[in-house]
Amino acid sequence: MDLFSQEKAPIYEALQKFKAMRVVPFDVPGHKRGKGNPELTEFLGEKCLAVDVNAMKPLDNLGHPVSVIKEAEELAADAFGARHAFFMVNGTTQAVQAMIMSVCKRGDKIIMPRNVHKSAINALIICGAIPVYVNPGVNKELGIPLGMSISEVKKAIAANPDAKAIFVNNPTYYGICSDLKTITELAHRHNMYVLADEAHGTHFYFGEDMPVSAMAAGADMAAVSMHKTGGSLSQSSFLLISNRLSTGHVRQIINLTQTTSGSYLLLTSLDISRRNLALEGKSIFAKVTSLANYAREEINKIGGYYAFSTELIDEDTVFDFDRTKLSVHTRAIGLAGVEVYDILRDDYDIQIEFGDIGNILAIISVGDRALALERLVSSLSEIKRLHSKDKTGMFDHEYINPEVVMAPQQAFYAGQYPVAIRDSAGYISGEFVMAYPPGIPILAPGERITKEIIDYIVFAKAKGSFLTGTEDMYVENIRIVEE
Amino acid sequence: MELWYTEEHTDNVRFSIKVDEHLYTGQSEFQRIDVFKAKEFGTFFTLDGLMMVTEKDEFIYHDMIVHVPMATNPKIKNVLVIGAGDGGTVRELTRYATIEKIDMVEIDRMVVDVCRRYLPQTACKLDDPRVQLFFEDGLKFVRSKENTYDLIIVDSTDPFGPGEGLFTKEFYGNCYKALKEDGILVNQHESPYYESYAKSMQRAHKRIKEFFPICRVYQAHIPTYPSGHWLFGFASKKYDPLTDIDERAWNSLGLQTKYYNTEIHKGCFALPNYVKELLVRAGE
Ligand SMILES: Cc1ncc(COP(=O)(O)O)c(C=O)c1O
Secondary structure, three states, X not given: OOHHHHOOOHHHHHHHHHHHHOOOOOOOOOOOOOOOOHHHHHHXXXXXXXXXXXXXXXXXXXXXXXXXXXXXXXXXXXXXXXXXXXXXXXXXXXXXXXXXXXXXXOOOEEEEEOOOOHHHHHHHHHHOOXXXXXXXXXXXXXXXXXXXXXXXXXXXXXXXXXXXXXXXEOOOOOOEEOOHHHHHHHHHHOOOEEEEXXXXXXXXXXXXXXXXXXXXXXXXXXXXOHHHHOOOOXXXXXXXXXXXXXXXXXXXXXXXXXXXXXXXXXXXXXXXXHHHHHXXXXXXXXXXXXXXXXXXXXXXXXXXXXXXXXXXXXXXXXXXXXXXXXXXXXXXXXXXXXXXXXXXXXXXXXXXXXXXXXXXXXXXXXXXXXHHHHHHHHXXXXXXXXXXXXXXXXXXXXXXXXXXXXXXXXXXXXXXXEEEHHHOOOOEEOOOEEEOOOOOEEEOOOEEOOXXXXXXXXXXXXXXXXXXXXOOOOOOEEEEEOO | OOXXXXXXXXXXXXXXXXXXXXXXXXXXXXXXXXXXEEOOOEEEEEEOOEEEEEOOOHHHHHHHHHHHHHHHOOOOOEEEEEEOOOOHHHHHHOOOOOOOEEEEEOOOHHXXXXXHHHXXXXXXXXXXXXXEEEOOOHHHHHHOOOOOEEEEEEEOOOOOHHHHHHHOHHHHHHHHXXXXXXXXXXXXXXXXXXHHHHHHHHHHHHHHHOOOOEEEEEEEEOOOOXXXXXXXXXXXXXXXXXXXXXXXXXXXXXXXXXXXXXXXXXXXXXXXXXXXXXXXXXXX
């Protein structure tokens, strides 16, 4: 990485220049630098509205970058060690979908763990690729899905030598990493691409002593949520590619679904955050790691809670662990993670990322302070004192390996009709059911519904999980595939 | 030349003191610290520009935050003081020979260092052998304490900045746990007058009420604080400051005080109607 040129932020600089020119707008957006919407301008600030502008010559064009966006993309590529970096304004969702659609066509196989984000399976619905699921390991005690073991990946490759790609979470929401380097070597030996979902891995590129990043491991594409831990605005993200893919082809794929009115607020936020991480990332993430380590120590001192970390590493399904993630197992105090999540918000004014059946997850990132962590730790201590219960009757697994009966696209577009979820055992699901976050499907289109899955859904709902995915907004009914 | 210190009590109201000398300015890990000298108020110090203590009127605050609980339960032996870097609260506590131990937890060591140097009037008893200083977050300190103290005094800054954690439910809950079964919690309770302070006051009251069976609010007049009308919270597991006050016992101690007396003690819990209403509505 060329630190000297990393001090530049071309989109940001172009916007500043543009502002100073006081150009009279007879183009979109129609709020005309905020004048047409005083309430919004009052709320967000004039500075913000003044740079909410459209693509134009001095500011380049996201769909076909030739000047400042191109330069900013090159700087980002250099910062991430990629051959090219695309600025994404439709979320990491779009980056994940562009990865899959860049290497898979209808009927192509793609090897992936089942605990992917729904955006990956949605990509399969759109493009018609066929998933070959590798069972992720499961930690029985914590009830969480882990990474893919090398032996399982080898098996999947041997059984599907025609697969086009392997999709890897690097890391999972909980911070678990697979052996990405070995997976990449295996994949390349069998002529398959490696696509990494790094929605939760931005810091791998900048911090020290972090799990290996996708680009460093030799993977072919990576979807990186700059907005999650890197400090850019919500919805902004990077798609990275290495040498085996053509920039032009990937851009064509991106342009299939990308807006033609890419937000300059999002674009500058990516540009400025990239500069910040390139220049300061080492110290920022050293601080993040030490904050997370400190919080873990303090939470484990409370007793009952288990804030897990690198001790999970087993060189197999937990090849590495991202220590910036603060995941805490709560079941031993008799509370579901989602219950602790709700109490934290309702009683203590603390919003964490998510709570599932057995765990909570707090995101520690570029913006965190030690004093705020004291509040989190003290609140957890109080929640245990005031709310802990007997743990019998708690659902003890988080992850159920589903049986895939047909491809997601086939199921999604098949004839369907709704039935009550509680009566749906044995049918093939035509839609998703998931808790959001984390947005990892409990059921995806094309999967057989079992009693165990129904029990899980009912339990999650009773504990207050925010379930989504079905056409039925109340998640009482599910559409099933006509057989 | 004229030099004025100004604090914005609201966006539209300012309070100014003519300054003779700017004695000190420094930035700690947590906040900006300034010390001034003025004709009207003597030496005074501010944190992030907000008035903390003046030589002239500090006696009011420190009398009221210490003597009200001490007269309610003269048997108090073990005290925790949170915040209070200027030392005034500790100074008043050390006047009681019956107190055996005072733990003082101040997050910002620099505040204590600066006050020792410029405000000996309040910092003078920090070296009393019963006093032990801890420089850490008060919220963290109480987390590990259980059934330990007879009295906790929360002498904090406002609930924005480093004092934020001291106005939270988790803090009051941890204080409850750290107190003995007849323990008392007294806290700096903001002002009822200006809206933003009144909101903080209501939140604190609502949070404390969730834990303590006895929960009262008392007032004092502090000229240099926003609106001059300031409140304190009195929460307890057992003692009611109005019925349990041992007037004879306290008066027999013969402590000379400039503001507090047992008549004020009984009177200060009588609140204006609008304040009562704010407190009733605090739960909403
Ligand atoms: C693993 C994973 N991939 C992809 C995404 C999608 O990211 P975005 O919300 O930016 O579209 C998420 C978001 O939660 C995620 O957790």
